[in-house]
Amino acid sequence: MATRSVVPFGPQHPVLPEPIHLDLVLEDEKVVEAVPSIGFVHRGLEKLVEKKDFHEYVYVAERICGICSFMHGMGYCEAVERIMKVEVPQRAHYLRTIWCEMSRIHSHLLWLGLLADAFGFESLFMQSWRLREKILDMFEVSTGGRVIFSVNKIGGVRKDMDADMLKSFVALFDGMEKELRILSKTFLNDYAVNSRLQGVGFLTKQQAHDFGAVGPFMRASGIDRDTRKLGYAAYPDLDFEPITSDVGDCYARTQVRIKEIFQSFDLIRQAAAKIPDGEIAVPVKGFPDGEHFMRVEQPRGEAIYYVKANGTKFLDRVRVRTPTFANLPAMLETLKGCQLADVPILILTIDPCISCTER
């Protein structure tokens, strides 16, 4: 009979800069069970809704996560706008879409770098992050910020992008696309990389459904669902289909994310070509009264913003169901049966964001 032992993973681990702990139950080198512990840095951002009025809370929502801060701000704004039946100008919808896709490119490039670092391919890590730096520069040019942008407000956005800026961004994305094609060959074809990713951490389509997986983690197991298809921001005007794979291993998750970066380049080009002239925000008067579940496709998957308002300037409740929170049960399932040495890579391939989870 195999020897059973429990190996702690985290909360400090070289692969994960954020704190999550797993008790890994092993039989020899094989994981048979994983029990998670979270809550090391719970920040109580949802509780802050009692102290900040519904306009001020946009700034809190943006601080849920430093990588998808724009999308958190936008998801919250869209929820309140739908409760208040605010008609956001179409140009603001397009600007939000462009910043959303830039956030996705930034997040996926960051993740690719972390993945390369996790399997010890340092030059690939540096190249991924060098490319990511260009997106951060574009954020700085268009919003003034590199992490927190504060461009969302209830009723639209605070900053515009003129035609010259959009043209220069599209040209920059063309160059980035060429560079990413070279990088992606290494991620997808290199023997050493493939040996760490292929056949590791399978999640079947049925498991992805049953355990509530979301985002690229779910789509890499064959479920073609992408919340952008629900039609918020300017996505109803853009042509795209969810990117999926039927394989369901770590390699498939890498492949899906790389393809999603190329898709984001395309979506930004479409949005830049179609963006209408006009206002970027409308004045919002009164207080929200009602409730709404707003669903947004973040880089890591579907996030749900539940807002309940009572007709005053303070909301009753804001609750954010983040993608990593939804992906944890499916991640625990994929860990069962894997080798101890594969655990860091496997955990990384769900692209966990503990900052979001510890909102």
Place this chain on the structure above:
Amino acid sequence: MIDGEILTIGPGDLVPHVLQIKHDGYRLIQICATTTKEGYELTYSFGRGYEMAHLRLIVGPHAQIMSISNIYEPAFLYENEITDLFGVPIQLISPDYKGKLYRIEQQTPFK
């Protein structure tokens, strides 16, 4: 269930409804608690394709609520979170962190 519908039910009806929903091919999307004057409002959201529908319990502070983690495994995280932050007593969560999912100084801050 109808897309977007919020169906209010009693605590005793939760498990039969959830079993039926699972049988209909829905998966659990989230569970959310809200503090109300009378106690708590728990909203269970389920998804099928792009549809999302909800069950809602409106309960007093001492109501006994059964866990649905034996029907939907991912429910354990949401239920432990609600127990930690709101102090809602949810019975038979599997696994039950017994109020220790979050390492927070203030117990049940939303209570």
